Amino acid sequence: MPFKKKKLMISAASIASFALIMTLTFGLLYTPAYAVSMDGEQLGVVSDTETAQRAMESAQAEVENAIGVSAVITDDISIGWTMASKNDLVSEEELTERLLEQVEEIREGYVLSVGGQAVGFSPDRETLDSMLDELSAPYQNESTKEVRFEPEVSIEYGHASTEIPDDPEQIYAALTANSVEAASYTVAAGDTFSEIAAGLDMRQRELSELNPSVDPDVLMIGDVLNIRRAVPFLAVVTVDEVTYTEPIPAPVEYVEDDSLYEGDSNVLSEGEEGENWIRAEVTYQNGTEIARTVLEAVVQKEPEKKVVATGTKERPATASKGTYIWPVDGTVTSSPGSRTLFGSTNYHSGLDIAVPYGTKVKAADGGTVSFAGWKGDYGNLVIITHDDGTQTYYAHNSNLLVSEGDSVYQGQAIAEAGSTGRSTGSHCHFEVRVNGEVQNPYDYL
Structure with missing residues (x-):
């Protein structure tokens, strides 16, 4: 049986239904929107102008935070009405990021900050972490339980100015740099000007310039000196x-x-x-x-x-104090050591103190007179034995004022100076002996 073609009939109702379906489909897929462009290049489409405005404000704040100064990035931005697929709409965060990508003065990556100050940038965190590990490693051992930096150090992902160093060597140099600040130093016992300068890694001339009123040869305990000291930009603190x-x-x-x-x-x-x-x-x-x-x-x-x-x-006045005073006030003309007298060289065992004839000779400390009389080259001699067994000798006297066995007190007049015995002028010869051995009087006076 032959096949007969049927004539396709499209009614007005069908056309209307199709138009409605198309309208509904368009409405479902497309929506009124706003295209955001910079320098004529479309960056994204958003659902409303408020979203675009918030994105621009966020981008501007991020730029200002990154470069540290006020900035305007919205002058070349335009917003225009359009119809767009709902799938093409971008979020506020995404539009913010696209705006930031257009700013040449910043870049995105890891920022190393010290005390809130950005000092280094790297596209990868490992570079910055390794740098900090290298800084702290010399101060750690098997007993170390905590490591930190002062000022506080942080590594955060974000935007940074292109002026922040990204060369690892340059960043490391900044972290290890020292600054010089004014400080003071209090002089302690045994300090010398040169040792203080050396200990502070300063030249003596530099220390003198900071302290023009200080005599380097006359330092007193408690003196306060002006100094300069190096302060590290970043300190490693370990516990x-x-x-x-x-x-x-x-x-x-x-x-x-x-x-x-x-x-x-x-x-x-x-x-x-x-x-x-x-x-x-x-x-x-x-x-x-x-x-x-x-x-x-x-x-x-x-x-x-x-x-x-x-x-x-109760201690009697004649008891030894253990400290010694000078027997007379005069000029030392001869000290312990070898000397030539009357054409011969011998060892001089005490101090010769020149004083006028008849000057009162005083006991250097309290004790008992164990000898008072003539003794060869010493002439008129007084020997005082002190409580600890130490003996003091007073020789060449013109007159003796004490006798053997007398108890004498420190400062008591025991004789009058003269030039008896082997002597070349009026003076007091003073010796100190311990167990019969001659001592240097300067160690006792």
């Missing part, structure tokens, strides 16, 4: 947990003894130090200890007390 032992001082017990003079003492028992086992946290800054906290202390050995007898007996 180590350590264990060690330390001595426990022996406690001292004092007992009164009426056989000793007031001010005198005698050790009856030396005692013995104890020992503590210590666990502590020690904080270092660039390897220098700045704090120590004891976490645990265990007594390993108890100390044994030291017993000291202290005198209660």
